Amino acid sequence: MSAKISVQNLTLMYSDGVESLQNVSIDIIANAVNVLFGPAGGGKSTLLRALNRLNDLADVDTAQGKIVFNEQNILDPATDVIELRRKVGMVFSRPAPLPLSVYENVIYGLRLMGERNKSLLDERVEQSLRQAVLWDEVYDRLNDPGTSLSGGQQQRLCIARVLALEPEVIMLDEPTSALDPVSTAKIEGMLATLKERLTIILVPHNVQQAARTADYAGFFLQGRLVEYAPGKELFLKPREKETQDYVTGRFG
Amino acid sequence: MENSDAARTSRRNALLGVNLLRLITLLTALPVIGVIVYIIVRGAPALSWEFISAMPREGMRAGGILPAIMGTFYLTLGTAVFSVPLGVAAGIYIAEYAPDNRATRLVRIAIINLAGIPSVVYGLFGLGLFVLFLKFGTSILAASLTLSIMTLPVIISTTEEALRQVPNAFRVVSTSLGATRWQTIKRITLPQALPGVITGVILGLERAAGETAPIMFTGAAFFLPLLPQSPLDATMALPYHIFVISTSVPGMPVEIQYGTVLVLLIFVLGMNVIATLIRNRARARRQW
Numbered sequence: 001m002s003a004k005i006s007v008q009n010l011t012l013m014y015s016d017g018v019e020s021l022q023n024v025s026i027d028i029i030a031n032a033v034n035v036l037f038g039p040a041g042g043g044k045s046t047l048l049r050a051l052n053r054l055n056d057l058a059d060v061d062t063a064q065g066k067i068v069f070n071e072q073n074i075l076d077p078a079t080d081v082i083e084l085r086r087k088v089g090m091v092f093s094r095p096a097p098l099p100l101s102v103y104e105n106v107i108y109g110l111r112l113m114g115e116r117n118k119s120l121l122d123e124r125v126e127q128s129l130r131q132a133v134l135w136d137e138v139y140d141r142l143n144d145p146g147t148s149l150s151g152g153q154q155q156r157l158c159i160a161r162v163l164a165l166e167p168e169v170i171m172l173d174e175p176t177s178a179l180d181p182v183s184t185a186k187i188e189g190m191l192a193t194l195k196e197r198l199t200i201i202l203v204p205h206n207v208q209q210a211a212r213t214a215d216y217a218g219f220f221l222q223g224r225l226v227e228y229a230p231g232k233e234l235f236l237k238p239r240e241k242e243t244q245d246y247v248t249g250r251f252g
Numbered sequence: 253m254e255n256s257d258a259a260r261t262s263r264r265n266a267l268l269g270v271n272l273l274r275l276i277t278l279l280t281a282l283p284v285i286g287v288i289v290y291i292i293v294r295g296a297p298a299l300s301w302e303f304i305s306a307m308p309r310e311g312m313r314a315g316g317i318l319p320a321i322m323g324t325f326y327l328t329l330g331t332a333v334f335s336v337p338l339g340v341a342a343g344i345y346i347a348e349y350a351p352d353n354r355a356t357r358l359v360r361i362a363i364i365n366l367a368g369i370p371s372v373v374y375g376l377f378g379l380g381l382f383v384l385f386l387k388f389g390t391s392i393l394a395a396s397l398t399l400s401i402m403t404l405p406v407i408i409s410t411t412e413e414a415l416r417q418v419p420n421a422f423r424v425v426s427t428s429l430g431a432t433r434w435q436t437i438k439r440i441t442l443p444q445a446l447p448g449v450i451t452g453v454i455l456g457l458e459r460a461a462g463e464t465a466p467i468m469f470t471g472a473a474f475f476l477p478l479l480p481q482s483p484l485d486a487t488m489a490l491p492y493h494i495f496v497i498s499t500s501v502p503g504m505p506v507e508i509q510y511g512t513v514l515v516l517l518i519f520v521l522g523m524n525v526i527a528t529l530i531r532n533r534a535r536a537r538r539q540w
């Protein structure tokens with residue numbers, strides 16, 4: 001097990017003065033499902049947005065510490081954020097297809113890079129949609145608007161869209177919170193396959209999903225990383241009382 | 253029982269309220285409809301192919317109004333050339349790039365207030381700046397620039413507003429897939445806002461096409477025997493022509509006056525209809 005991303009003493013403050021992350025250190029393990037979970041407002045989404053510098057869009061005031069990815073501190077202002085975001089992809093909790101066709105949604109990132117080769121694009125569309133377990137459902141409606149798909153299909157479209165860029169890391173922020181159990185199972189199953197090739201960071205939408213999917217799990221509480229351990233360990237015999245209370249449902 | 257009585261009363265009151273609103277709406281629309289119908293009835297007899305395609309004759313008391321139609325067309329086009337690129341660019345800047353600080357808010361307030369300035373003030377400003385200081389003379393160029401300044405605030409505000417209505421989620425998603433800010437604008441935000449932008453542009457140009465005061469000192473001529481040959485020529489124009497033939501030409505046949513008004517009305521309402529069609533079509537296709 002090697003660290004794909006190493007977060008070191010990260011403290012992050014929004015301009016309203018709230019410290020959303022306090023001195024967080026965590027190693028995201030390569031080729032594994034890294035689960036970050038905890039109650040609302042714990043800073044999970046904030047951490048994800050830090051990992052691909054999407055926080056640049058929010059009014060983050062200060063970010064101290066280091067985030068090392070491919071031997072570079074990505075908090076360094078000189079970081080090529082475009083390149084970073086291609087390598088560290090993100091799936092949001094509400095399925096958000098762009099106002100484009102299914103096909104154009106999938107290759108959006110490639111188009112941005114100026115890719116024009118039609119056969120390469122066609123190939124990448126099929127490959128990404130297959131990886132996202134969506135191809136069989138949409139291969140004959142690639143030119144329909146992305147929003148014409150069902151919610152569950154839309155979310156897999158969003159995953160395919162990230163996969164089309166062949167990222168090294170894919171982050172999913174409560175990707176199944178708006179989906180039914182069948183769609184949820186499809187996405188969870190897909191993650192198990194995907195982790196052979198890339199690194200996954202998942203913010204689950206409940207503790208059960210955390211326990212089902214985690215190879216490694218970190219418990220976040222009010223901006224602190226309370227505990228970080230292999231999934232089985234953390235859910236079966238947590239070291240910290242706060243973790244135990246939360247996973248056994250005795251929390252708040 | 254009592255309950256259903258109360259429900260019935262409140263339903264009746266609601267119905268009464270709605271009907272009252274209907275009546276008020278009808279009453280406010282009535283004068284507009286009245287004016288339009290009146291102009292059509294009085295102006296239609298004057299309309300003919302000759303009227304819109306021939307030069308005026310007999311001191312404008314007969315013949316057509318071609319130079320005024322062409323003039324308004326040129327002025328509208330000239331206004332579009334200057335105000336559309338500038339206005340859209342400024343709207344994009346304010347909505348998508350400008351930091352949300354006091355300076356930006358000040359600029360936004362200034363633009364909104366600019367839209368409320370009486371048009372004659374723009375006319376005098378254009379006279380001072382374009383006609384005299386920049387020495388463009390009384391010309392299509394000077395009048396178009398003057399009308400552009402008057403139109404800009406409308407285009408800037410509607411562009412900004414249309415962009416702001418595009419859900420922010422699109423920007424975040426696009427950015428997360430490696431888009432620069434400009435790529436996001438070009439591929440997602442602007443196309444989504446385009447119907448609103450076009451509507452604003454047309455409404456702005458429509459106002460420019462119908463104004464008299466801004467062109468009176470800057471480019472409009474009482475009468476010209478020839479169509480304008482270059483942007484530095486003065487031109488006749490429909491609104492100013494209407495002003496002239498209603499106030500300064502003795503023995504003017506009334507049909508010609510109403511006919512000219514009708515042509516201007518068709519010009520302006522035509523633009524309005526196009527704006528509405530674009531908006532409706534885009535709304536039907538919009539995905540959010």
Ligand SMILES: Nc1ncnc2c1ncn2[C@@H]1O[C@H](COP(=O)(O)OP(=O)(O)OP(=O)(O)O)[C@@H](O)[C@H]1O
Pocket residue numbers: 014015016018020038039040041042043044045046047058059220
């Ligand atoms: N754009 C923002 N501006 C200011 N404060 C923010 C912003 N986004 C998040 N916060 C604050 O940062 C803290 C952490 O929020 P974050 O969204 O990271 O939590 P989370 O663990 O993802 O919660 P949830 O489970 O509800 O998604 C919260 O106190 C929140 O109010």
Ligand SMILES: [Mg+2]
Pocket residue numbers: 044045046173
């Ligand atoms: Mg969150």
